[in-house]
Amino acid sequence: MAKKTRDLNTIDRNILRVLQKDGRCTYAELSRQVGLSATPCMERVKRLEKDGVIQGYSAIIDPNYLDAGLVVFVQIRLMRSDQDIFEAFRCAAAALGEVQECYLVSGNFDYLLKARVADMEAYRKFYGETLLTLPGVHECTSYVVMEQVKETLEVPVHYNR
Numbered sequence: 335m336a337k338k339t340r341d342l343n344t345i346d347r348n349i350l351r352v353l354q355k356d357g358r359c360t361y362a363e364l365s366r367q368v369g370l371s372a373t374p375c376m377e378r379v380k381r382l383e384k385d386g387v388i389q390g391y392s393a394i395i396d397p398n399y400l401d402a403g404l405v406v407f408v409q410i411r412l413m414r415s416d417q418d419i420f421e422a423f424r425c426a427a428a429a430l431g432e433v434q435e436c437y438l439v440s441g442n443f444d445y446l447l448k449a450r451v452a453d454m455e456a457y458r459k460f461y462g463e464t465l466l467t468l469p470g471v472h473e474c475t476s477y478v479v480m481e482q483v484k485e486t487l488e489v490p491v492h493y494n495r
Contacts, residue, residue: 342387344493345370349378350387351491357391394487401452402432405479408461409443412470419470420444426468432460443475454478 342350348368352359359367365375382388397403412419420438427436427447435448447465451457457478465474 346378346382346387347491347493349375349382350489353379353388354488354491397450401456402450404451404453404457405482406449406451406457407477407479408447408449408465409475409477410445410447410465410468410471411443411473412445413472416470422469423471430464432464443473 345368349364352364352367361372361376361379364379365372368375370378379388410423412423416422423445424436424438427433427445430449432449432451433447434450435446437446438444439446449457449460451460457476461474461476465471
């Protein structure tokens with residue numbers, strides 16, 4: 335269950351702010367930055383992890399080194415002939431390695447995907463052999479990214495007002 339924002343005090347929020355910028359920060363450095371001694375700082379981090387506020391840590395990798403430099407956003411509209419089609423599509427899309435993000439959205443289409451592939455040739459293959467064959471797909475509209483202006487996984491850390 336998500337913890338309510340009012341349960342996070344200023345020190346918790348400072349810990350989150352620092353760890354989002356550098357998840358490999360040592361407890362000594364983290365405690366220095368948030369103004370707490372190392373043991374209470376470590377205990378707070380462990381509590382934030384246990385409570386699910388901190389969900390994990392990961393490395394940010396340059397996608398060009400892994401032949402995944404082309405980003406494509408795809409709008410998917412499903413056929414509404416079967417009630418279970420949304421679940422079938424969701425499971426199939428979640429299993430695709432090329433799909434980084436998948437959202438059920440409101441509006442003129444049902445899902446918005448963010449996919450990464452090597453190049454346009456790889457996308458044509460992914461589109462024709464994979465996306466169009468997913469359960470219930472009626473229509474796909476693609477938007478190829480020409481320039482990345484901003485990409486972040488950081489969540490804004492606001493302080494109590």
